[in-house]
Amino acid sequence: MNSHFFARRVHSLTGIIPVGLFLVYHLYTQLYLHQGAEKYNEHTNAFYDSPLAIWLLIIFVYIPLFYHSILGAKLSIEATPQPSYHYFSHLLYWLQRISGIGVLLFIFAHLYNTKVMPLMTDTYGQHFEHLAEGFASAETGWLTKSVYLLGILGATFHFANGINTFCMTWGLALTPRAQLRVRVLSIIVFVLLTAVALYSMSAIW
Amino acid sequence: MSNKTITFKILRQDGPNQPSYWETFVIPYLPNSNVISCLMDIQKNPINSEGKKVRPVVWECNCLEEVCGTCTMVINGKTRQSCSALIDKLMQPITLQPLSKFPVVRDLAVDRSRMFEALKRVKAWVPMDGYHDLGPGDKILPDHQGVAYKLSECMTCGCCVEACPQYSRDNNFLGAAAISQARLFNMHPTGKLIANERLDSLMDDGGIAACGNAQNCVEVCPKSIPLTESIAEMGRQSSKRFWKTLFQI
Numbered sequence: 247m248n249s250h251f252f253a254r255r256v257h258s259l260t261g262i263i264p265v266g267l268f269l270v271y272h273l274y275t276q277l278y279l280h281q282g283a284e285k286y287n288e289h290t291n292a293f294y295d296s297p298l299a300i301w302l303l304i305i306f307v308y309i310p311l312f313y314h315s316i317l318g319a320k321l322s323i324e325a326t327p328q329p330s331y332h333y334f335s336h337l338l339y340w341l342q343r344i345s346g347i348g349v350l351l352f353i354f355a356h357l358y359n360t361k362v363m364p365l366m367t368d369t370y371g372q373h374f375e376h377l378a379e380g381f382a383s384a385e386t387g388w389l390t391k392s393v394y395l396l397g398i399l400g401a402t403f404h405f406a407n408g409i410n411t412f413c414m415t416w417g418l419a420l421t422p423r424a425q426l427r428v429r430v431l432s433i434i435v436f437v438l439l440t441a442v443a444l445y446s447m448s449a450i451w
Numbered sequence: 452m453s454n455k456t457i458t459f460k461i462l463r464q465d466g467p468n469q470p471s472y473w474e475t476f477v478i479p480y481l482p483n484s485n486v487i488s489c490l491m492d493i494q495k496n497p498i499n500s501e502g503k504k505v506r507p508v509v510w511e512c513n514c515l516e517e518v519c520g521t522c523t524m525v526i527n528g529k530t531r532q533s534c535s536a537l538i539d540k541l542m543q544p545i546t547l548q549p550l551s552k553f554p555v556v557r558d559l560a561v562d563r564s565r566m567f568e569a570l571k572r573v574k575a576w577v578p579m580d581g582y583h584d585l586g587p588g589d590k591i592l593p594d595h596q597g598v599a600y601k602l603s604e605c606m607t608c609g610c611c612v613e614a615c616p617q618y619s620r621d622n623n624f625l626g627a628a629a630i631s632q633a634r635l636f637n638m639h640p641t642g643k644l645i646a647n648e649r650l651d652s653l654m655d656d657g658g659i660a661a662c663g664n665a666q667n668c669v670e671v672c673p674k675s676i677p678l679t680e681s682i683a684e685m686g687r688q689s690s691k692r693f694w695k696t697l698f699q700i
Binding site: 248250251252253254255321324325326327328330331333335336339380410411414415416417419420421422425 | 615619654662667670680690
């Protein structure tokens with residue numbers, strides 16, 4: 247084993263644990279949007295009030311996510327387009343790379359919207375209001391909505407398809423039949439997570 | 452005799468590192484011909500579509516029955532063997548290009564040494580330390596034989612790596628064929644004596660971790676070798692070795 251192998255296995259692992267699991271948890275907490283501003287802010291602030299919150303985020307989200315993004319972006323750039331081969335898995339291969347880079351850009355916008363901007367305007371803590379205002383804005387509402395929609399779709403796709411490639415990389419699904427089962431599982435995960443996310447978003451649409 | 456014709460657009464190159472250029476050839480139609488028989492016709496009478504006599508087109512071929520892999524080229528945008536590419540089943544004009552992942556020697560002939568170097572890297576052989584009588588070999592059960600036979604059909608033709616978005620001229624990825632051969636020799640009763648050496652090669656730079664799971668390899672393999680299954684199996688073996696070495700150091 248050398249660093250090439252190790253780096254890529256860590257890349258594969260961080261995509262599911264912890265970044266993928268964080269995505270699932272994050273989409274779950276957004277269901278609080280349906281319980282109104284007070285409940286949503288209370289729940290969100292309860293997490294951030296914990297003295298461990300910042301460390302949990304750094305260790306289990308920011309560092310793994312940063313590593314996964316940097317290596318992922320490098321690998322995506324290095325891929326050689328093979329435009330004459332129209333196969334479904336090949337399409338997923340490119341969608342995985344495009345969605346990865348797209349989600350990375352979305353995360354920057356998302357962090358700006360929910361962290362940087364509130365801190366600058368000294369309104370941090372009113373999480374629900376920031377999201378709802380962004381969505382309701384007469385001028386830029388459509389843009390915010392589109393960006394969030396694409397970002398969420400990209401993230402759920404990237405995670406669901408990532409489960410598929412993870413099982414292939416680590417040799418969990420061997421035969422074509424087993425790989426088909428994992429693919430079906432990943433489609434179910436994609437549909438479920440997307441449905442949950444869209445339902446949450448409908449509260450402030 | 453009909454007066455139908457066959458039109459070829461061939462990507463030519465006069466030598467290694469020379470610029471490439473397209474040349475069109477129109478030859479009389481013959482029923483049941485394949486790309487190689489047409490290239491032979493062009494060779495006999497190398498006149499391009501402008502009526503100019505040119506250097507005959509160079510290509511490689513050997514078995515003419517899709518078991519040697521030598522005549523692999525990109526036909527109408529897809530990698531395949533030219534011996535089994537029947538003219539009646541191809542759209543015209545038929546485009547012929549050399550494999551893009553290997554250095555061109557001339558016209559359609561490429562140097563696939565990298566694939567053979569990859570087989571050396573994964574030690575795709577059964578280790579022997581002499582010619583003395585080793586006694587009878589291990590019994591091989593039919594289900595094992597069924598898997599091994601399919602894997603042994605690989606002819607190192609290069610289709611899998613040609614279609615692979617992870618395999619490029621400027622990296623050192625082993626490619627699906629070599630990974631699958633490592634699997635074949637790791638399941639052989641004597642070959643498995645050096646199974647860990649093969650895994651170490653697969654876990655080195657440009658090894659199995661360079662696979663991006665695009666799965667074009669298994670789609671284009673002319674021998675229908677279950678390449679993704681081989682990659683997953685070697686992924687599993689290297690995962691085991693990964694955890695083992697991680698906790699041994």
